[in-house]
Amino acid sequence: MNATNLIDFYNEFATEEKCADFLAKQRWGNEIICQKCGVVGIKAYKLASGRIKCAECRSTFTVRMGSVFEDSKIPLQKWFFAIYLCTSLKKGVSSIQLAKYLGVTQKTSWFMLQRIRYVFENGTFEKLKNQVEVDETYIGGRESNKHTRKRTKGTQGFGSSKTKAP
Ligand SMILES: [Zn+2]
Numbered sequence: 001m002n003a004t005n006l007i008d009f010y011n012e013f014a015t016e017e018k019c020a021d022f023l024a025k026q027r028w029g030n031e032i033i034c035q036k037c038g039v040v041g042i043k044a045y046k047l048a049s050g051r052i053k054c055a056e057c058r059s060t061f062t063v064r065m066g067s068v069f070e071d072s073k074i075p076l077q078k079w080f081f082a083i084y085l086c087t088s089l090k091k092g093v094s095s096i097q098l099a100k101y102l103g104v105t106q107k108t109s110w111f112m113l114q115r116i117r118y119v120f121e122n123g124t125f126e127k128l129k130n131q132v133e134v135d136e137t138y139i140g141g142r143e144s145n146k147h148t149r150k151r152t153k154g155t156q157g158f159g160s161s162k163t164k165a166p
Helices: 006-012 016-028 076-088 095-102 106-122
Strands: 044-046 052-054
Touching: 006 076, 016 076, 076 095, 076 106, 095 106
Parallel strands: none
Antiparallel strands: 044 052
């Protein structure tokens, strides 16, 4: 994500289609991996519905399949805006704040922050096997803002990278 300010972000992620293209590029680059047959670097066709058709097995799939966004109906634009906020705000963003920004319920924003944390920790949008749910509502915030029992050991002070989003 190259957006350095909100206007850049808005332009880069203006539509769901732009968001889907961004996700596809991040996940596969120029070598699209079929989410049905698993062949790497397939010849693919983009259908009007936005689904991708594999020339190898003739199945269709979406850019979300196999990613951490697979089982959510939240628009990608909201996901990427949440990620933008998590990487831009020094103190991180709480689920309450995020719910207000996105116009979603706090339950939804809490779920989103968990997933985003997972993305930051693993450095990928791919849904890895044995995905573990994490118990955090803040992303990238100062450790001192968290409840004592939630603080990660050895992360206090300057230059800590254990808990901060990249
Ligand atoms: Zn295929």
